[in-house]
Amino acid sequence: MKSSKxxxxxxxxxxxxxxxxxxxxxxxxxLLTSLKSLEEISTFPVTIWPETFLWRNYSDVxxxxxxxxxxxxxxxxxxxxxxxxxxxAPLVAYSITKIEWSGRKWIFPIVIATMLLPFQVTMIxxxxxxxxxxxxxxxxxxxxxxxxxxxxxxxxxxxxxxxxPDTIIQAARIDGASESRIYVTIILPLCRPALAAVAIFTxxxxxxxxxxxxxxxxxxxxxxxxxxxxxxxxxxxTEWGLLMAxxxxxxxxxxxxxxxxxxxxxxxxxxxxxxG
Amino acid sequence: xxxxxxxxxxxxxxxxxxxxxxxxxxxxxSFYYSFTSFNIFQSPEFVGFAxxxxxxxxxxxxxxxxxxxxxxxxxxxxxLFFSLLLALLLNTKVRGLSIYRTVYYIPTIVPLAATSxxxxxxxxxxxxxxxxxxxxxxxxxxxxxxxxxLSKFSLVMMGLWASGNVMIIFLASLQEVPQSLYESSQxxxxxxxxxxxxxxxxxISPIILFQLIMQVINNLQYFTQAYFxxxxxxxxxxxxxxxxxxxxxxxxxxxHNAFIYFKMGKASAMAWILFIIAGIITWLIFRSSxxxxxxxxD
Numbered sequence: 182m183k184s185s186k187x188x189x190x191x192x193x194x195x196x197x198x199x200x201x202x203x204x205x206x207x208x209x210x211x212l213l214t215s216l217k218s219l220e221e222i223s224t225f226p227v228t229i230w231p232e233t234f235l236w237r238n239y240s241d242v243x244x245x246x247x248x249x250x251x252x253x254x255x256x257x258x259x260x261x262x263x264x265x266x267x268x269x270a271p272l273v274a275y276s277i278t279k280i281e282w283s284g285r286k287w288i289f290p291i292v293i294a295t296m297l298l299p300f301q302v303t304m305i306x307x308x309x310x311x312x313x314x315x316x317x318x319x320x321x322x323x324x325x326x327x328x329x330x331x332x333x334x335x336x337x338x339x340x341x342x343x344x345x346p347d348t349i350i351q352a353a354r355i356d357g358a359s360e361s362r363i364y365v366t367i368i369l370p371l372c373r374p375a376l377a378a379v380a381i382f383t384x385x386x387x388x389x390x391x392x393x394x395x396x397x398x399x400x401x402x403x404x405x406x407x408x409x410x411x412x413x414x415x416x417x418x419t420e421w422g423l424l425m426a427x428x429x430x431x432x433x434x435x436x437x438x439x440x441x442x443x444x445x446x447x448x449x450x451x452x453x454x455x456x457g
Numbered sequence: 458x459x460x461x462x463x464x465x466x467x468x469x470x471x472x473x474x475x476x477x478x479x480x481x482x483x484x485x486x487s488f489y490y491s492f493t494s495f496n497i498f499q500s501p502e503f504v505g506f507a508x509x510x511x512x513x514x515x516x517x518x519x520x521x522x523x524x525x526x527x528x529x530x531x532x533x534x535x536x537l538f539f540s541l542l543l544a545l546l547l548n549t550k551v552r553g554l555s556i557y558r559t560v561y562y563i564p565t566i567v568p569l570a571a572t573s574x575x576x577x578x579x580x581x582x583x584x585x586x587x588x589x590x591x592x593x594x595x596x597x598x599x600x601x602x603x604x605x606x607l608s609k610f611s612l613v614m615m616g617l618w619a620s621g622n623v624m625i626i627f628l629a630s631l632q633e634v635p636q637s638l639y640e641s642s643q644x645x646x647x648x649x650x651x652x653x654x655x656x657x658x659x660x661i662s663p664i665i666l667f668q669l670i671m672q673v674i675n676n677l678q679y680f681t682q683a684y685f686x687x688x689x690x691x692x693x694x695x696x697x698x699x700x701x702x703x704x705x706x707x708x709x710x711x712x713h714n715a716f717i718y719f720k721m722g723k724a725s726a727m728a729w730i731l732f733i734i735a736g737i738i739t740w741l742i743f744r745s746s747x748x749x750x751x752x753x754x755d
Contacts, residue, residue: 193549200543201560207618208564210586211575227589269471282465288472295480297670297739299678301711302732305490305725306483308715312497329475360464389568391681396716407570411688414574418689421578428571435566443559450622451629 215239215425222421238426245423248430250402251409258320258394258405259387265327266334266383267376273330274338275364279350289339296332300392308396322397323390327383334379337453341375342368378449381442385435406431484732490725497719508726518727520702521710524609528706529676532613536620536672537665544627558628565621573685576615577602602686605703612682612704623668630664631657659751666746670739677735680708707731 214222215238217231242248277285277292311322345368353363369376391407398404404412410427417423439446466473491508493501512518543561547554564572579586580601588598601611638656647655658665683704687697696713698705707727715724 190549190551193546193551197546197551197557200546201557204561204564204618206586207575207579210579214578222584225583226592227584227586269475272468272470273472276465276468280461280465280468282461284462284465284469288469291476292472295476297674297735298480298484299674299728299731299735301678301708302487302728303480303483304711305715305721305728306486307479309486309497310478310483326475326479328471329479330472335472360468364468385566389570391570391684395684407568410570410574411685414685415688421581421584424574425578428574432567432571435568436563439563439566447558447625447629450625453626 211425211429214421215429217422219420219422223419235422238422239430242423242427242430245417246409246413246427248406248409248427251404251406254320254403255388255405255407258323259384261320261324262327262387263380263383265324265329266331266379269328269330270334270379271338271369271372271376272364273335274342275368277335278339278342279345279347279368280360292332292335292339296336304396311397317397318399318403319397320403323387323393327387331383333453334382337379337382337449338372338375340452341372345371374445374448375452377442377445378452381438381445382449384438388435487725487728490722491729493722493725495721497721501722504722508723509730511723512726512730517698517702517705517710520698521705521707524703524705525677525679525707528609528612528679529673531609532616532676533669533672535613536616536623537668539617540620540623541627541665543624544631547624547628548631558625561624562621565619567619569619569681570685572615572619573682576611576618577686577689580611603700605699605701608686608700608703612679612686615682623672626664626668627661630661634660662750663752666742666750670742673738673742674735677731677738678708679706680712683709 213229213231216234216236217228217238218233218235221228221232273288273292276282277288307322307326308317311317316322349367349371350363353367358366389407390405391411394405394408395411398408401412410431413427414424490501492503492505494504494507495501547557547561551557567575580588582588582598582600582603585598585601587601591598599607602608634657638660639652642652642656683699683706687699687704687709696717698709708731711724711727711731714720714727
């Protein structure tokens with residue numbers, strides 16, 4: 182009995198390690214390629230380890246595309262979007278969980294329904310709105326909608342707010358505190374972990390967004406990293422060393438963020454996925 | 458009571474404004490646009506059902522429908538199954554759980570743009586990692602992304618690499634299955650296999666339902682990865698759909714119509730067809746869920 186249990190656990194570990202290798206191998210391949218020369222990349226058979234480590238690929242990325250500029254552009258849009266979601270999503274979630282008013286019953290179902298609405302259905306009229314306002318080509322079409330709160334984050338925060346006992350709020354109301362005061366001094370500090378999750382997800386989503394910038398940014402000066410990477414690919418599609426170095430630099434901030442905020446990450450995903 | 462209504466509305470106002478301006482109005486406007494002919498430069502002109510009729514006779518439209526349905530039908534169950542399998546493995550109380558979980562999750566953080574580039578390189582027919590490994594085993598390596606028969610399958614593989622979100626949600630829901638259920642069924646003599654089907658699956662079935670719907674909706678909008686693969690110079694022409702249009706996804710063809718051919722009316726008709734298809738599929742899944750989803754007492 183005991184030895185069969187040990188065999189079973191060994192078997193599970195083998196599977197887990199194999200899966201781990203399969204998940205990590207593409208990463209390692211990205212990093213190894215990013216240090217290879219063009220000649221080495223186009224030799225056959227394929228080499229795994231670079232003959233010489235060509236660190237120059239990384240500095241070349243900054244010269245071939247205005248990487249630093251794209252990086253700052255992306256950072257600007259991303260931080261503005263995080264601010265937008267952090268402003269709007271908790272306000273709405275508070276309204277539908279903690280304030281007793283007749284409208285809140287129908288807001289939540291609509292929020293869920295819009296979560297399921299494909300982006301393409303509203304894409305063209307939204308584009309026309311921003312075009313008529315003369316805002317296409319700027320970052321505003323990417324930033325303004327975030328200040329209305331994304332359904333997913335309203336949903337996530339609603340799940341979190343439900344776990345805050347009403348008695349805390351009622352006590353404050355009896356003491357004569359206004360709703361805005363309760364919101365700022367009690368609710369926001371209490372839901373810091375959920376807000377962190379919203380900030381992280383918004384950062385991740387905006388940093389990686391391709392469709393939005395593709396629609397609205399037509400001037401190479403304003404490109405975000407995804408657009409820059411796509412333009413780079415279209416011109417230098419054989420220079421995989423450079424392309425992998427650019428991809429690695431693009432991904433790095435997200436990996437660093439993940440390691441600092443792993444807990445909020447996992448808890449946030451769980452919050453959107455489980456309690457419904 | 459009145460005061461509450463005012464306060465509630467005030468707190469909900471960002472969303473309310475966003476809903477009216479960025480959801481409700483665009484939804485109705487795109488319905489109207491779908492019956493008009495217009496490009497970005499001229500205002501819409503009513504043409505009745507002409508856009509819908511044109512789409513029914515458009516081979517590329519049907520190609521994009523087929524490609525997208527293929528991807529949705531193959532990728533969704535494969536992803537869910539694979540994620541559940543990993544979650545079950547991780548749920549065996551192994552040592553080092555958080556390390557494994559991190560390793561499996563990290564690819565999901567990589568932006569789709571970078572994921573696409575990386576996999577285009579891995580799947581490179583001559584110098585890529587995958588064909589290099591197949592070569593070492595003496596197997597012939599196919600031309601993954603350039604072969605119309607394999608290109609979508611390649612995208613499915615790429616999707617598996619980044620399926621960490623679903624895995625984490627499944628793992629968390631497995632951890633919430635009450636241990637007492639397993640203990641009492643063990644006393645009744647149920648084996649692991651039976652426990653899996655009569656305890657584990659029913660308990661997490663609402664979560665499977667939710668993930669199934671989200672995956673289907675996301676796959677119907679599949680865009681970025683296919684767009685990147687098609688962007689590599691060899692195939693790079695505006696409006697390209699990859700080898701024999703095998704990567705022309707619905708959202709891509711819609712984008713081409715709107716922003717390359719400037720047929721905004723036709724693109725709006727496509728948007729409404731997508732809306733209706735997504736609605737019907739979601740409804741069908743919900744309807745079927747009465748047969749296989751169990752809701753607990755809470």
